[in-house]
Amino acid sequence: MQNTHEKLELFVKKCKEIGLKITPQRLAVYEVLLKSYNHPTVEEIYEEVKKMYPYVSLATVYRTLETLEKIGLVKRVCFWGNSARYDANTSEHxxxxxxxxxxxxxxxxxxxxxxxxxxxxxxxxxxxxxxxxxxxxxxxxxxx
Amino acid sequence: MQNTHEKLELFVKKCKEIGLKITPQRLAVYEVLLKSYNHPTVEEIYEEVKKMYPYVSLATVYRTLETLEKIGLVKRVCFWGNSARYDANTSEHxxxxxxxxxxxxxxxxxxxxxxxxxxxxxxxxxxxxxxxxxxxxxxxxxxx
DNA sequence: ATAGAAATGATAAATATTATTGAAAAGTTT
DNA sequence: AAACTTTTCAATAATATTTATCATTTCTAT
Incomplete structure (x- = not known):
């Protein structure tokens, strides 16, 4: 299990490889997800990110999560209820x-x-x- | 594996036990789900029920599915996409x-x-x- | 057949997600 | 560093999905 710091480095590396910019918002969304162990909804992630970046838009959180999923850093999980949840633990579990x-x-x-x-x-x-x-x-x- | 007829009888029995009314809409929703093997969305179930009861309301389908889940006759499944899907196969699978x-x-x-x-x-x-x-x-x- | 309870249909409201667009930021080339 | 290009951002609008409301109808037990 990597620690948060290593995971963030991997994030930076992956972004550079693919040509994605490393924006504060992307970092923030990913960090929030790394620190949470309860598979938060988009809304919950948004609320958390807003504490650091009060002007962030919900749409940005949606887009960022989509991007992170595309490059394989987070997984969208869906078990019950009506909203998608995300998980930064991509190892087999x-x-x-x-x-x-x-x-x-x-x-x-x-x-x-x-x-x-x-x-x-x-x-x-x-x-x-x-x-x-x-x-x-x-x-x-x-x-x- | 029970056949459709037996399952419908079980449905009637369960409803009577619990005190739920056996309405044509409820029967129709359950029948559609029994006959489908592709885990349809609510919208898909609605379209199918409408063929028999053109004036059925989407809200009724939602409500009925909730009821059917509560009494254990169907299961809500959620794998991908943004809409819930239902499954009438409640046996271990x-x-x-x-x-x-x-x-x-x-x-x-x-x-x-x-x-x-x-x-x-x-x-x-x-x-x-x-x-x-x-x-x-x-x-x-x-x-x- | 009738009364009472529960369910339905239509619609509005709430929630969740995606698309669009113009502006700002970052990267490149010179 | 300036001009130009590309990418990302936020805000808004639009769409999709689900739930709530309420008058009316239907079901069931008597």
Missing amino acids: HHLICEKCGRIEDIDLEQKLAIPENLQGFKTHSYSVNIYGLCSECQSNQQA | HHLICEKCGRIEDIDLEQKLAIPENLQGFKTHSYSVNIYGLCSECQSNQQA
Whole structure:
């Protein structure tokens, strides 16, 4: 697992390779995502970025996230609710989802699935596991 | 695997149990979903229902799907794009997703994951696997 | 058949996302 | 450093998706 600093360097490197400019807004969006471990929505990322750049536009956040996804630095995830969420953890990992409150946590699974290269005509190349359940907070609330 | 008729009977039974009215619209929405194997969006379901009930309202379709999900007859799935999709297959199964065109197919996996009852404080109770790849059509198109 | 509860349809409102456009910033060449 | 080109930005408008409201209709149990 790389630290934030290394990830930011990788970001700079990738941008230069592809010919994208390294703007403060792009850095800010990526940094917010690196520091968050709860798969924020675009709106949440926007609110966070605004603390540093009050004049940033929501549309810029959308565009930046799209760009970051295109160059493979973030992933768009979509589990429930009506808004897209983003994740800066692009390494192989899975998700733990609370069915009550929607909290999403990353999880590493020891077990691996052996997925055939071909399935129903599909050429496969990756998989992800979503585990559903109740987070500790929601468990306590339910008892009350 | 139950057939459509059995599933509809189950629907009627469940509604009566819970005290939900069995309206033609509800039956139609559920039937459309039972007959479709492509995880349609709300809009697509709406268009299909309209063929039988031209005056049905989109809001009714939304509401009905919410109700059907609440009583456990359909599942809302969300993989890509900005709109929710629904699935009437509530038995344990997984999904095969084409990263190019977005096609989603159900798949049964022989392999099972042994998910611990407790993970990072979560009380787990189910999981689903998404396998990403390229469907046969998109493979052919790519070669051309 | 009727009363009461619940569901529907039409529409408005809210939320989420994308496209457009002109201006500003950064990069290049000289 | 100035002129020119290219890229990005913010603001707005436009579109798409979902939910709420409310008068009217339909369903169900009696």
